[in-house]
Amino acid sequence: MARLEVDAVTKIFGASVRAVDGLSFAVADREFVFLLGPSGAGKTTTLRMIAGLEQPSDGRVLIDGRDMTWAAPRDRNVAMVYDRNSLYPHLSAYENMAYPLRLRRTPGAELDARVKRVAEILRIGELLDRAPRQLSGGQQQRVAIGRMLVRDAGLYLMDEPISHLDAKLRSHMRLEFKKLQSEFAATILYVSHDQLEAMTMADRIIVVDHGAIQQIGAPREIFQRPANRFVAGFVGEPAMNFLACEVRADGGKIAAAGDGFSLPLCAEHAAALSAVARTPKAFEIGLRPQHLAIAGNGAEDGDERESGIGGTIYAVETLGSATVFDVSVGQTVIRVQANQDALPNRAFRINDPVRIRVDTRRLHLFDRESGRAAIHPSLSRESGRLAVLGA
Ligand SMILES: Nc1ncnc2c1ncn2[C@@H]1O[C@H](COP(=O)(O)OP(=O)(O)O)[C@@H](O)[C@H]1O
Ligand SMILES: [Mg+2]
CATH class of the missing domain: 2.40.50.140 (Nucleic acid-binding proteins)
Structure with a gap:
């Protein structure tokens, strides 16, 4: 559980690449919010600044009201999953998922229950004994998502976590993410370029383009009352x-x-x-x-x-x-x-x-x-x- 505020955050790479341009938004405790926009909109850069992997050129990041702009990633109680994750090659799928819990000295029974519950949701229960090299790309990605989900983090950041899975699995995962979010009472900021994902899962959608907010609203509102031509053309199929x-x-x-x-x-x-x-x-x-x-x-x-x-x-x-x-x-x-x-x-x-x-x-x-x-x-x-x- 956590509350996130992004306050006028800007990121300039080099002399002139304005990847994120004065972005301000808030995510309430237990809210499922999407950052939706085309490739190059500044979504990944925004997530990385929230996680502490990148430092903003200007602006602040607050978690539960505390200024975390300059805090180390491990002090933020944030879990992040990327579009392509790497697993520990010498550990089984089970141990890859259990790893963050072992680091936190989680008791054995609780660790086992959390790993198995998440594995069931991700449909990888039968694969837990395998090493990463014995898994397909899609299976590896599900283990990586699992490794993030088993953690009891305040804030979950997801960067296009299912964009490389096949269509049928994506539709299964859309449903499961939604269920999981309410079950874990999690606060999630989810990045995607896929308007269908945003429409089906989000409590609220933040539409971004060129590092700037185009519209913030519930999925219905974004679809029925798009604020500008960009949003209107981007959402809907x-x-x-x-x-x-x-x-x-x-x-x-x-x-x-x-x-x-x-x-x-x-x-x-x-x-x-x-x-x-x-x-x-x-x-x-x-x-x-x-x-x-x-x-x-x-x-x-x-x-x-x-x-x-x-x-x-x-x-x-x-x-x-x-x-x-x-x-x-x-x-x-x-x-x-x-x-x-x-x-x-x-x-x-x-x-x-x-x-x-x-x-x-x-x-x-x-x-x-x-x-x-x-x-x-x-x-x-x-x-x-x-x-x-x-x-
Ligand atoms: N490390 C970097 N150095 C220079 N430019 C970058 C860097 N990371 C991202 N960019 C640029 O910033 C813009 C936003 O990138 P990104 O946040 O990855 O967008 P998105 O995730 O929405 O596709 C792009 O124009 C990208 O080329
Ligand atoms: Mg990206």
Whole structure:
């Protein structure tokens, strides 16, 4: 159990590489927090400064309210696991895992129980007698994770610990980490570039890019109300679609209009943007593939023509439970994901003219210059749906 505060921490390598740029955040006791961002964002450097393996150029690291910025790693009660760990080659998997407990003179029965419990979770119970060279890469990594987890540390730091495991094992580990965290009442700061890991495990996500925080929030909040275009594009699979547009008054209605389309905004969005519409400004529409539907462009395919975007089929991908349509719209490709039960009752072929149906209450709008979100999906939709669910 521990509480972590990172206060305006900066790390500059050499003369000019600003790896971490004034980062501030807190992790509460027993909280599971993710640092999520692309490669090179400064995630590993941040973890290493918290663990005491790297010294900040500026700022402070506090653990349980005590300034630990300059403390030695062993005085911080922090356990860390890396993306690729090395084991002691002459020790069995069991002894590798038991090692941190032996160092702390943990009583035999407790040591044995902790190692076995963690081994069971990691599905390496049958491998405990083996030496590292008798284990596959994925098995070695699980032993390394185990060696970290057996420790009764205040704060666990995990740097992409499962990114090299195969897909099935990753999905098992996602569940188990979550269970383990509540069972051990652990405080965890977990680094990943994989938004799915963050979405499924985190209490809160800190999205970072270029050493700086882009947004902090619960997974739902990050997904539903991304603060800027970077977060919107980084979180969600398939990724959000973006279309350049202007917001302007169009035949008495306020619309987001771009290359070959014009989407009238819902009442709530129109009201929020009425001032903008008088002096047109560059925006980007953001549309989640899951919130779009596809239809033919004939009259029999529905009468909501005005809230659609016309295009042609570029590619069709079948994912089993869903189908993803890539639709060419002007110079861009828009992805539409339809669940199997929501597929239109006809086949689409490459180059077929189609219409993308847009529920305009669900659109995001980003300022093209700053990237900041100007409009999130309309809340009235959410409340409307809750009312229906409650009925
Ligand atoms: N020891 C170092 N010397 C110089 N530059 C470094 C060093 N470690 C990391 N960097 C640079 O700092 C930036 C952030 O790296 P890192 O923290 O490893 O990112 P991430 O873990 O998010 O991929 C990168 O541009 C990287 O090249
Ligand atoms: Mg890294």
